[in-house]
Amino acid sequence: VALSANGPVTLWARDAAWGRDNPRLPGVTLPDAIRVTDDLGSATQAGTLLLALPAQALGGFLADHAALLDGKRLVSTAKGIDLTRLTGPSTLLSEACPQATIAVLTGPSFAADIARGLPTALTLACADRKAGLTLQHQLSTPVLRLYLSGDIIGAELGGALKNVIAIAAGVVIGAGLGDSARAAIITRGFAEMTRLAIRLGARSGTLAGLSGLGDLTLTCTSAQSRNFRFGQAIGARQPFDAAITVEGAATARAVAALSRKRGEDMPIAAMVARLAESSISVDDAIQHLMTRPLKEE
Numbered sequence: 001v002a003l004s005a006n007g008p009v010t011l012w013a014r015d016a017a018w019g020r021d022n023p024r025l026p027g028v029t030l031p032d033a034i035r036v037t038d039d040l041g042s043a044t045q046a047g048t049l050l051l052a053l054p055a056q057a058l059g060g061f062l063a064d065h066a067a068l069l070d071g072k073r074l075v076s077t078a079k080g081i082d083l084t085r086l087t088g089p090s091t092l093l094s095e096a097c098p099q100a101t102i103a104v105l106t107g108p109s110f111a112a113d114i115a116r117g118l119p120t121a122l123t124l125a126c127a128d129r130k131a132g133l134t135l136q137h138q139l140s141t142p143v144l145r146l147y148l149s150g151d152i153i154g155a156e157l158g159g160a161l162k163n164v165i166a167i168a169a170g171v172v173i174g175a176g177l178g179d180s181a182r183a184a185i186i187t188r189g190f191a192e193m194t195r196l197a198i199r200l201g202a203r204s205g206t207l208a209g210l211s212g213l214g215d216l217t218l219t220c221t222s223a224q225s226r227n228f229r230f231g232q233a234i235g236a237r238q239p240f241d242a243a244i245t246v247e248g249a250a251t252a253r254a255v256a257a258l259s260r261k262r263g264e265d266m267p268i269a270a271m272v273a274r275l276a277e278s279s280i281s282v283d284d285a286i287q288h289l290m291t292r293p294l295k296e297e
């Protein structure tokens with residue numbers, strides 16, 4: 001919707017029959033500049049393709065359709081780590097489409113805010129600076145401001161890991177533990193995110209930017225976030241609609257596996273992984289975090 005302010009846009013979906021009003025984006029009617037199709041061959045005629053799939057769906061999508069995407073500029077918006085491969089979306093894309101230019105678009109941004117035209121600032125990460133500059137200008141609008149970064153690993157890990165911490169923040173609020181406890185989760189969660197990301201090749205400055213701290217702040221403090229609401233439901237011992245996309249749940253499991261492999265201590269992520277699969281109670285998870293050996297900050 002935002003990009004249609006810059007020119008014609010083609011939107012591909014497996015089922016285009018729902019027309020111009022999508023129940024996932026209530027109150028937003030697609031502008032006329034958007035052509036909706038279920039024909040992937042025609043949608044991939046464009047040179048720049050944005051992939052807005054959940055992280056756990058991307059691998060399967062690429063297995064079916066990589067040939068149509070190779071050689072293009074591919075911009076991933078997924079915020080997660082693939083559970084089977086333990087890699088981010090950019091690695092899945094570059095392995096499936098070796099001739100493509102890969103970029104990641106991420107940062108604090110609820111889809112509903114962007115579609116309503118509210119001002120938003122994002123990180124566009126691309127290892128190829130020239131292609132990154134082209135994309136930055138192509139995808140920015142007067143209300144959508146893209147900052148360019150060369151650190152694709154840091155940008156995508158910030159977006160993926162903040163979802164895990166947002167679940168933890170939701171648990172704290174849902175369980176009635178208060179805003180001070182949430183601030184502790186955000187801060188110690190940020191330390192955890194940064195440690196793992198640097199270990200995996202990220203630059204620390206990227207984690208402190210929009211794609212890391214920026215998105216962490218948004219997602220841990222807003223009930224618009226699905227990850228936060230999922231955590232809130234766990235904390236309040238309430239059910240949660242399984243049809244809602246909660247990237248942080250699978251990503252917490254991927255992070256637990258990655259941290260074991262890398263010998264990196266990720267205590268909050270480990271608790272989120274266990275809470276998401278109901279293998280620990282909220283009380284035990286809190287007790288576990290609070291009674292760890294005392295440390296220096």
Ligand SMILES: NC(=O)C1=CN([C@@H]2O[C@H](COP(=O)(O)OP(=O)(O)OC[C@H]3O[C@@H](n4cnc5c(N)ncnc54)[C@H](O)[C@@H]3O)[C@@H](O)[C@H]2O)C=CC1
Nearest residue numbers: 014024052053054055057061077078079109110111245247
């Ligand atoms: N919703 C938001 O505010 C934001 C979402 N993101 C990220 O974007 C990604 C997608 O999120 P949403 O659009 O919110 O999720 P969603 O679950 O609301 O929508 C995803 C869409 O992808 C479709 N889909 C799933 N598997 C598919 C496949 N194999 N082939 C074709 N289509 C498939 C689903 O049918 C659904 O329509 C996630 O990684 C999320 O973290 C990033 C920023 C903001």
Ligand SMILES: O=C(CO)COP(=O)(O)O
Nearest residue numbers: 107108109110225226227
């Ligand atoms: O990534 C998002 C905001 O930047 C969307 O967060 P949720 O997936 O938790 O709704």
